[in-house]
Amino acid sequence: MKMKKRQMKSEKDGNDGKDRLSDLPDGVLLYIMKLMKTKHAVRTSVLSKRWKDLWKGLTDYTLHSQDFISLSRFKEFVYWILIDRVHPFTLHSLDFSRHGCIGHYFLCRIIQCVAAHNVQKLTIHVNLDVMDDFELPINLFNCESLTLLKLSAQSITRMMVKCPKSLGLPVLKTLHLMNVTFTATYDDCADPFSTCDMLSTLIIDHCALRRGTTVLRISNSNLSSLTILDTLEPAHKIELATPNLSSLTIRSDPIRQLTACNLPFLEEVNITCRYTNMPNNPFIFTWLQLLADNVKIMTLCSRTLEIIHNLSTHDSTKAQPPCFGKLKSLKVYAYPYTKLSDDGISSTVAYLLQNSPQPSVVIINHRK
Amino acid sequence: MAKTPEPKRTISLKPCDGDVIEVSPMIAKQMQTIQSFIEDDSFIATTTIIPLPNVTAFQLSKIIDYLNYHSNSKAVADNVKESTKKFDEEFLKELEHDKLKELLHAANYLNVKEVLDFLCQAVADLIQDKSVKFVRKFFGVVNDYSVEEEEDIRRTHAWAFEGVEED
Numbered sequence: 001m002k003m004k005k006r007q008m009k010s011e012k013d014g015n016d017g018k019d020r021l022s023d024l025p026d027g028v029l030l031y032i033m034k035l036m037k038t039k040h041a042v043r044t045s046v047l048s049k050r051w052k053d054l055w056k057g058l059t060d061y062t063l064h065s066q067d068f069i070s071l072s073r074f075k076e077f078v079y080w081i082l083i084d085r086v087h088p089f090t091l092h093s094l095d096f097s098r099h100g101c102i103g104h105y106f107l108c109r110i111i112q113c114v115a116a117h118n119v120q121k122l123t124i125h126v127n128l129d130v131m132d133d134f135e136l137p138i139n140l141f142n143c144e145s146l147t148l149l150k151l152s153a154q155s156i157t158r159m160m161v162k163c164p165k166s167l168g169l170p171v172l173k174t175l176h177l178m179n180v181t182f183t184a185t186y187d188d189c190a191d192p193f194s195t196c197d198m199l200s201t202l203i204i205d206h207c208a209l210r211r212g213t214t215v216l217r218i219s220n221s222n223l224s225s226l227t228i229l230d231t232l233e234p235a236h237k238i239e240l241a242t243p244n245l246s247s248l249t250i251r252s253d254p255i256r257q258l259t260a261c262n263l264p265f266l267e268e269v270n271i272t273c274r275y276t277n278m279p280n281n282p283f284i285f286t287w288l289q290l291l292a293d294n295v296k297i298m299t300l301c302s303r304t305l306e307i308i309h310n311l312s313t314h315d316s317t318k319a320q321p322p323c324f325g326k327l328k329s330l331k332v333y334a335y336p337y338t339k340l341s342d343d344g345i346s347s348t349v350a351y352l353l354q355n356s357p358q359p360s361v362v363i364i365n366h367r368k
Numbered sequence: 369m370a371k372t373p374e375p376k377r378t379i380s381l382k383p384c385d386g387d388v389i390e391v392s393p394m395i396a397k398q399m400q401t402i403q404s405f406i407e408d409d410s411f412i413a414t415t416t417i418i419p420l421p422n423v424t425a426f427q428l429s430k431i432i433d434y435l436n437y438h439s440n441s442k443a444v445a446d447n448v449k450e451s452t453k454k455f456d457e458e459f460l461k462e463l464e465h466d467k468l469k470e471l472l473h474a475a476n477y478l479n480v481k482e483v484l485d486f487l488c489q490a491v492a493d494l495i496q497d498k499s500v501k502f503v504r505k506f507f508g509v510v511n512d513y514s515v516e517e518e519e520d521i522r523r524t525h526a527w528a529f530e531g532v533e534e535d
Contacts (some may be wrong), residue, residue: 028476028488035492043528046500046521047509073527 026054034060039067039077059090060121066100074098075106082113093121093148101129101156111140118145125152131161136180139325141168147198152178153206160210163192172196176203181210187214189239196220203227209236216243224265230274248291254307256283260290267326270299272333273307284308285319292322299331302338302345309340309348324356332363369453379406380417387423388417395435400479420478426467427474431483434459438482460490466505468494 033041033054038061044051061081070072078096094114108125114122122143128134134155141164149172153161160181169175175196182190190213193199199220208231209216218226219241227249232238237257240248246265251272269291273284284307311319330353334345342363349361378390379402396402405411405418413456420428437455463471472491475483504511511518522529 021466024473024476028484031484032488032492034493036496039528040532042525043500043532044503045525046503046506046513046529048512052521053510068527073530077527086464102508172391192375196492 017210024057026057029054030081033058037062037064037067038081039063042081055220057087059092060095061091061093063097064094064095064099071098071100078106078110086285089117090115091119094119095123097123097126098123102126102348104128104134107153108137111137115143119143120145121148122146123150125147125150126154128153128155128159128161130155130159130161133162135162136162136164142171143168146172147200148172148174150174150176150178151180154179160208162210165190165192166195166274167192169196169199173198174201175199177207179207179239181208182213182216185217185314188213189217191217191219193223194219197222199223201225204231205230207227207231209233215239254283258283258287258290264294265292266291266294267296267320268298269295270291270303272301273303285311285321288324289322292324292327294326295324296326296328297331298324298327298329299333302332302334302340303346305332305348305352306338306340307351309344312348312351321352321355324353324359327353327356327359329357330361332361334363334365334367336367338367377413379413381428382417382419383423383425383428384421389425389428389432391432394439395432398439398480398482399431399437400481401477422477423474424470427471430459430463430471431475431478431480434483434486435480458485465494469506469508497532500529502533 001278031224033044038058041055041058045053045055061358063074063078063081065071065074068077069155083096091114094110096110104254107124107128110124122140134153136142136151136153146169149169155161161179162181162183163177165185167175175193176289182192184190187193190209193202200221200222202218202225204227204228214235215237216232219239221242223242224244225247226240226242226245228238229249231252232250232252232255234253234255236255237259238255240258240260240263243261243263244265245263247268248266249270253274259323271284271287308321330349332345332349334340334342338345342365345363349363353359353361378392379396380388380390381396383389396406402418406413407417410416436440438452460468468487468490472484475487498506503509506528513521
């Protein structure tokens with residue numbers, strides 16, 4: 001029946017291309033608007049009377065200061081569309097990004113609005129010029145509707161932007177945190193994600209542990225993908241209590257300590273080591289031993305191979321590489337500053353895989 | 369002994385201006401409008417030809433091309449991503465503005481989400497930052513505001529008209 005109705009309507013339209021797009025249902029026009037920056041969506045109100053209030057049906061806002069001629073104009077716009085709005089409106093997702101420095105009051109007002117509207121997806125990119133350490137507003141983390149949160153809040157005054165000890169966010173599925181500081185939940189251990197019961201993807205990028213906090217514990221029963229970039233220092237320890245983890249990516253200074261629960265589903269491992277002076281501590285073998293059992297796809301950087309190479313040539317530290325029983329593919333990124341020659345890389349790969357069945361090996365050369 | 373013919377596995381679609389086009393059930397499934405037809409009790413796969421009075425053969429084959437390419441390249445390897453991007457770019461390059469609009473109509477009529485998503489993004493990219501005049505022309509919108517009314521909107525949303533292409 002539905003089908004017939006649609007046909008009837010469309011036959012009337014005829015086939016002349018002109019004026020056809022305006023016949024598209026509001027849903028499609030709104031969908032197109034959703035894919036534009038909100039500034040441009042609001043601008044369509046000038047097209048004709050039909051378009052005047054169409055944008056008000058938008059539930060997904062993209063507010064980027066880069067699209068405005070000045071930060072004050074941007075602020076005017078944000079207050080008008082979000083903060084000072086008189087009539088009720090629905091907000092499912094907000095992508096807010098502001099260059100320059102934002103006052104914390106402005107940020108708090110936006111978060112207040114987000115919390116009041118049961119937003120499901122939230123992205124915030126801001127720089128703060130706070131004079132003291134800044135606690136991220138707790139009403140953000142009390143938000144029971146958020147399924148996705150991407151938050152980058154950098155203090156240009158080098159103050160800490162602190163996350164609460166425990167994040168809350170019971171239905172959150174994806175979390176991407178940048179430039180924030182974690183505080184100890186108990187003793188010297190930060191365990192902020194254990195309350196996010198639905199979390200499946202976690203990315204921590206350029207974050208920090210507060211002084212005195214030395215352990216980052218990730219305890220989460222649903223987490224399947226974990227990425228930790230440039231967050232850990234050599235003295236830190238990381239504890240994985242993530243039984244469902246299937247993909248792990250770490251880029252860091254070579255931290256010494258990693259402990260993990262049994263990771264029966266871990267199939268993909270990517271490790272990039274930073275270039276720092278470090279002794280030839282066999283930490284990397286301890287790591288690989290922990291992660292080797294089920295891994296199918298592994299990516300290593302040339303620095304990691306250098307460390308393995310040094311270990312292989314120093315009798316005193318000579319350790320046996322683990323058996324990667326299920327490894328199908330090994331990828332090596334060779335960076336310009338590596339001290340290893342092509343031959344050196346090949347022989348180190350052979351050394352690393354000596355106890356494993358032969359996976360396919362790809363060396364991606366960035367040196368040319 | 370007479371051979372029983374292979375049961376027909378494809379769905380027959382008849383565009384308004386061309387011959388019947390056969391599509392696999394996999395592709396048909398992605399067109400919600402066709403799917404509801406198939407689920408109807410009166411539908412017989414072997415004989416029923418589904419008429420599409422407001423979809424042209426060109427539009428239908430473009431949509432099928434897109435779905436075919438994308439269903440065959442679901443893998444996420446880097447080189448696949450690259451070639452998919454290239455395919456998408458080529459796909460758009462071949463469409464003039466009018467064709468793009470008509471295809472959007474067809475995709476909406478057939479209710480095929482993957483193509484609709486892709487085309488909506490293309491339209492959004494195309495009209496964003498463009499002058500009001502351009503967007504009116506693109507959408508085929510007739511301006512029914514009085515000069516004063518339009519001026520009023522431009523004044524209240526002044527920030528929305530700054531930093532974009534002038535009329």
